[in-house]
Amino acid sequence: MPEAPGTDGAGNEAGTGGAGHSGHPGASVPTGAPQFQVAAKNPRRVEGAVAVAFLASLLAFAAFGAAFWVAASSWVLGVTLGVALSAFGFALVAWGKYLMPQGPFEEPRPQMATTPAEKQEFVADFATRGKVAVERRGVLVKLMGAAGAVLGVVLAFPLIRSLGPRPNQEQSLYHTKWRKGAKLTSIEGRAVRVDDIEIGGIITVFPPDDLGGAFSQTVLIRVQQTGDIVTEPGRETWGPHGYLAFSKVCTHAGCPVGLYEELTQQLLCPCHQSLFDIGTGAMPVFGPAPRPLPQLPLYVDSKGYLRAQADYDEPIGPGFWYRGGSNGGPQ
């Protein structure tokens, strides 16, 4: 094999590269051609530098391994690994950049353009097969459009349903299931009598026909032994025999207000710590709740059962309803 002119050790490598391409179009390039020349002006010197770099990396890798084995400090590990990788990388780059044939090597290729006859044949084939395949295209397009339309409608269902009930429909958002004469009933279905709860006690009550109802849930608190409790003017008869009842749905964001502190007579909403003073009609005294908890008017029947005088006189729940006077809702 002829040696590439102007090279020695690296030139041998170039010659080897040429032989390695035997049978490949690159093999048609004579090994003495400029493509086979290496970039280094002094290949032997570069070869020596690459060898030194590989040797350095070898030693540094070994040092890193030893340091790792004896659990040396982090900086020793870092330095040895850094030196090893740097030297190894330098050697690879230098080898590739200065000691490899520069190329380029090009492979002559035959003309691969399609002939006019082949084109015509293809067009004819395409038209024939396309016509057969979509012979009923009009029907298919209509069916596809119909399916897409139905899909669009179906996709809108979750959106429409997530909007919830229509406001003002039967005023359902303004009322609960409490009615005149409804017995205050525990979640177990037991009607509450006037002597059932200790002073300072609290239970959750519902109308008998809506046990567990999210909107009807009401906290019943016994504040004192006897006597009516007046929380606001106009509510003189709402708190008989030391009992008060308030909606359990927080007026901030609707969490259940179920924690009662007897000493301060305050209800606490655990969600954002709104505090309601029951002595003043559950007026919020702390936290983000914008308005009092609605109070349920009570009375005690002749058999000692606690009953509702009527539904709440205002919507229960979060603060949207506070704007009732300006948006058409009840005050």
Ligand code: FES
């Ligand atoms: S929901 Fe009661 S304070 Fe936020």
